[in-house]
Amino acid sequence: MTTPPPLSERLRQAQRRLAIGLPLAVVLAFVMQWAAGGAPFESAAWTDGFVAKAAPLALVAVILAVQRVGLLLGIIAGVVLAFVAVLAFEGAMGSWFWVGKFFLHALKMIIVPLVFFAMVSGIGSLGDVRKLGRLGKSTVLYFALTSLAAVVIGTLFVNVFQPGGSLALPGAEAPASVAAKTGMGIGDIVLSFVSENIVGSMAELKMLPIIVFSLVFGAVVTTLGARGRSVMDFCDGANEAMMKVVHIVMLLAPVGVFGLIAGRFGTALAEHGTAAFLKELEGLAWYAITILVGLAVHGAIVLPLILKMVTGRSPVRYVRGVGGALLTAFSTASSSATIPLTLESVEENNGVDKRASQFVIPLGATVNMNGTALYEAVACITIAQAYGVHLTLAEQIVVVLTATLAAIGAAGIPEAGLVTLVMVLQAVGLPTEGVAIILAIDWLLDRFRTTVNVWGDAVGAAVVEKRALDVAGAGAAGPPG
Numbered sequence: 269m270t271t272p273p274p275l276s277e278r279l280r281q282a283q284r285r286l287a288i289g290l291p292l293a294v295v296l297a298f299v300m301q302w303a304a305g306g307a308p309f310e311s312a313a314w315t316d317g318f319v320a321k322a323a324p325l326a327l328v329a330v331i332l333a334v335q336r337v338g339l340l341l342g343i344i345a346g347v348v349l350a351f352v353a354v355l356a357f358e359g360a361m362g363s364w365f366w367v368g369k370f371f372l373h374a375l376k377m378i379i380v381p382l383v384f385f386a387m388v389s390g391i392g393s394l395g396d397v398r399k400l401g402r403l404g405k406s407t408v409l410y411f412a413l414t415s416l417a418a419v420v421i422g423t424l425f426v427n428v429f430q431p432g433g434s435l436a437l438p439g440a441e442a443p444a445s446v447a448a449k450t451g452m453g454i455g456d457i458v459l460s461f462v463s464e465n466i467v468g469s470m471a472e473l474k475m476l477p478i479i480v481f482s483l484v485f486g487a488v489v490t491t492l493g494a495r496g497r498s499v500m501d502f503c504d505g506a507n508e509a510m511m512k513v514v515h516i517v518m519l520l521a522p523v524g525v526f527g528l529i530a531g532r533f534g535t536a537l538a539e540h541g542t543a544a545f546l547k548e549l550e551g552l553a554w555y556a557i558t559i560l561v562g563l564a565v566h567g568a569i570v571l572p573l574i575l576k577m578v579t580g581r582s583p584v585r586y587v588r589g590v591g592g593a594l595l596t597a598f599s600t601a602s603s604s605a606t607i608p609l610t611l612e613s614v615e616e617n618n619g620v621d622k623r624a625s626q627f628v629i630p631l632g633a634t635v636n637m638n639g640t641a642l643y644e645a646v647a648c649i650t651i652a653q654a655y656g657v658h659l660t661l662a663e664q665i666v667v668v669l670t671a672t673l674a675a676i677g678a679a680g681i682p683e684a685g686l687v688t689l690v691m692v693l694q695a696v697g698l699p700t701e702g703v704a705i706i707l708a709i710d711w712l713l714d715r716f717r718t719t720v721n722v723w724g725d726a727v728g729a730a731v732v733e734k735r736a737l738d739v740a741g742a743g744a745a746g747p748p749g
């Protein structure tokens with residue numbers, strides 16, 4: 269990486285950007301409002317329309333200027349100013365969603381080649397596939413233990429807070445309509461590991477079969493000797509190229525997260541109105557609080573402790589390194605879409621060995637979802653409480669196990685956890701329509717759990733590096749240089 273210019277120089281460049289950006293925002297807003305019709309500033313509506321266009325554009329100019337100082341700062345500005353914009357312009361911000369979508373498309377565009385080449389090249393760099401045994405075992409162990417810990421935390425809190433007790437259930441009946449036939453079974457999860465058609469899976473961004481295929485392909489190439497080397501060289505080169513593409517796409521992140529958050533929250537307010545939105549939130553407040561507290565305990569206490577104890581790294585420094593990825597996870601609600609940023613920030617900012625990160629991050633984004641696992645358990649038990657169903661200890665253990673599996677089966681895309689929740693409900697014989705109770709704020713909680721999912725993967729990369737690779741303390745001291 270090229271070293272960035274000194275801070276004073278970057279500040280000067282930011283000022284320059286602002287000096288050009290702000291007037292440009294005003295002119296652009298004027299032209300847009302003018303094109304929309306009416307004589308300039310003649311009516312209050314015209315002026316309001318102009319302000320509603322100029323102000324968000326000005327915010328974007330500010331974000332771009334802050335980005336000049338630092339990418340992470342730019343992303344933080346994007347998140348904060350998005351909330352400012354939603355507070356000021358509410359529903360009108362819905363029209364900004366396409367800006368966020370542009371960023372999202374760019375991320376999705378690069379996922380398949382990035383994951384494929386990163387995993388093949390990652391396995392290739394292990395040299396001997398037999399070493400994968402250690403890497404694989406540490407990874408699986410880390411994924412299983414942290415997911416289980418998350419579910420147990422969720423189960424504890426939901427039993428203490430009892431959020432379902434306060435949820436009104438209009439016309440709720442005892443679980444008579446058990447076992448809707450549409451849900452996912454455990455067999456479906458196992459089946460989702462392999463694809464009937466790998467090209468089809470790539471086209472549909474189904475990550476699990478892509479990962480299985482990449483692992484097998486990469487492992488086989490390492491056994492081909494000299495003939496395999498040219499294939500691996502190609503994959504290494506392609507991987508390097510993809511990382512550069514990631515770099516470019518990341519430049520879109522600050523304005524992208526602004527569009528995603530302002531657009532999504534704006535639409536929510538436009539659809540339901542601020543009052544209705546707040547009322548919904550109030551009804552589900554205990555449920556939301558239970559999940560948020562659980563996520564906070566897992567994300568801010570359990571995972572940092574594991575990081576510190578296993579790797580000796582400073583959690584504060586580590587979280588700063590992956591901050592951009594976490595904010596992107598929050599704004600996209602997709603672990604898979606965040607893969608490029610997670611990989612980049614874990615390697616570049618935290619100095620984690622590529623052999624660990626390129627194995628753990630793509631795999632983790634698909635199967636290791638601590639936040640989702642916690643959510644599945646809390647949601648299921650909340651729904652049981654709302655129906656007045658008492659779950660025995662044995663049934664709660666079933667919830668814990670299926671919630672863990674359901675999180676593995678959930679894709680790294682927005683609200684995928686909601687789909688696999690059906691499976692958990694079925695496991696203990698609860699009506700699958702119970703999902704309706706928590707639907708209203710799922711899109712919001714999704715963002716928080718996705719952030720914890722990505723944080724869990726990032727920590728996993730460092731843990732696996734330490735446990736499985738013979739790098740004499742490589743990167744353990746933090747970012748290089």
Ligand code: ASP
Binds near residue numbers: 639640718
């Ligand atoms: N949106 C989550 C993720 O991508 C999955 C979920 O819980 O819905 O990690």
